[in-house]
Amino acid sequence: MTGRTAGLPGRRRTAPLMAALFLVPVLTVGCADSNTPSNADGAAASDHYPVTVENCGRQVTFDKAPSRVYLGFQSAAELFFALGLGDRAIAQIKPMDPPLPAQKADFDRVPDESPDAYVPVGKEQMFALRPDMLFAYVNSEYGGPDELAQGLATVEDLQGIGAQVYALVCPDENPVQTAFTYRALTDLGKIFDIEDKAKAVVDDMKARIADVQRRVAGKEPVPVFYYYGGEGPIMTGSKDAFVNEVITLAGGKNVFGDTGGGRRGFMDVSLEKVAATDPAVFLVGASPNDDTDVKAGTDYLYRTFPDMKASKDRKVVLTYDTANTPGWRFVDVIEDLARTLHPDAFADAPPTSSGTR
Numbered sequence: 001m002t003g004r005t006a007g008l009p010g011r012r013r014t015a016p017l018m019a020a021l022f023l024v025p026v027l028t029v030g031c032a033d034s035n036t037p038s039n040a041d042g043a044a045a046s047d048h049y050p051v052t053v054e055n056c057g058r059q060v061t062f063d064k065a066p067s068r069v070y071l072g073f074q075s076a077a078e079l080f081f082a083l084g085l086g087d088r089a090i091a092q093i094k095p096m097d098p099p100l101p102a103q104k105a106d107f108d109r110v111p112d113e114s115p116d117a118y119v120p121v122g123k124e125q126m127f128a129l130r131p132d133m134l135f136a137y138v139n140s141e142y143g144g145p146d147e148l149a150q151g152l153a154t155v156e157d158l159q160g161i162g163a164q165v166y167a168l169v170c171p172d173e174n175p176v177q178t179a180f181t182y183r184a185l186t187d188l189g190k191i192f193d194i195e196d197k198a199k200a201v202v203d204d205m206k207a208r209i210a211d212v213q214r215r216v217a218g219k220e221p222v223p224v225f226y227y228y229g230g231e232g233p234i235m236t237g238s239k240d241a242f243v244n245e246v247i248t249l250a251g252g253k254n255v256f257g258d259t260g261g262g263r264r265g266f267m268d269v270s271l272e273k274v275a276a277t278d279p280a281v282f283l284v285g286a287s288p289n290d291d292t293d294v295k296a297g298t299d300y301l302y303r304t305f306p307d308m309k310a311s312k313d314r315k316v317v318l319t320y321d322t323a324n325t326p327g328w329r330f331v332d333v334i335e336d337l338a339r340t341l342h343p344d345a346f347a348d349a350p351p352t353s354s355g356t357r
Helices: 076-083 099-109 125-127 157-162 177-193 197-215 242-249 271-275 291-304 309-313 328-340
Strands: 051-055 056-061 069-071 089-092 134-136 164-167 223-229 232-239 252-254 265-270 280-283 318-319
Touching: 051 164, 051 177, 056 134, 056 157, 069 076, 076 089, 076 099, 076 134, 076 177, 089 328, 125 157, 157 223, 164 177, 177 197, 197 242, 197 328, 223 242, 223 318, 223 328, 232 271, 242 328, 280 291, 280 309, 280 328, 291 309, 291 318, 309 318, 318 328
Parallel strands: 069 089, 069 134, 134 164, 223 252, 223 280, 280 318
Antiparallel strands: 051 056, 232 265
8 A cells, every 4th residue: 555755645655765866968948859849839939928827936937838848746747738738748757657548648658757756857867858847746846845855956956947847736735725736727728828728627627526516415424534554553634635625525524534634634543543433435545457456455444444334335435646636637536436425416427437446
């Protein structure tokens, strides 16, 4: 099972943290290659620019649409690809989860330039890639307070070579919220002069959640226990965790939703505290498409808490690292969880994914 590191969507405790300082020549950002389009629609110039967006307390100005973008943790990459911007990505942090079928071609084409799924390349290698933008998930990817590795390019370093930094989640934002997704999509629409497309994506995501909200309106919230690894203590999410909002939107009640704690809302709880709850559904963080990981988590819960309603009814819904964050996938988890919590509310709607085991 997986564990949690402060400031990131998830970090496997068994995964080694590798150094990423490769000594390679520093090049100038201004020399984009001849195959790179000049802006989002291929035109040489646009009256749209310059454009400025606010991000993490900074005013970030773009004189043209970026054409050499380094993509951060997979949640950021998936939003970027969802907007049809894949041809502008030059490299990405190694994906954590299997790509969505519709985005597989983009993930296959864009090189994985990173030591692992949470850390980008070091400063010298980043400079050699000649990015004009880093679209980061969180500050640990550019030397912020949640930094996981030394020697990463900072905002100031990247600005020094003409590259701008935009982060999906800012250092002081706690709890992390679903609304950060819409903010990032809207800003990317402005940055790349594709505001109509970005709005359409945002509207579709909001419409799916609104449909869930309509279906579960007035129903009694169903208690849910979120399990993210450990056998004593156990890691779960407090009221400040992103997953707490996901559970609420699905018509559930996080059994630890009245408790605060931990960076980004993640905390360890004793077996005794978990045993004192009686969730109707387990929301299990596991690697998608890894039946061994899923089975290990569910078997542990059933064995350890046999008297819980969720164990007796064998009610489990899956979530995973790229769905535990602002991004493209959390809506799927909300829909899957809501169907399990309130099946009668979805009798007229066939399932669209397979998150329930």
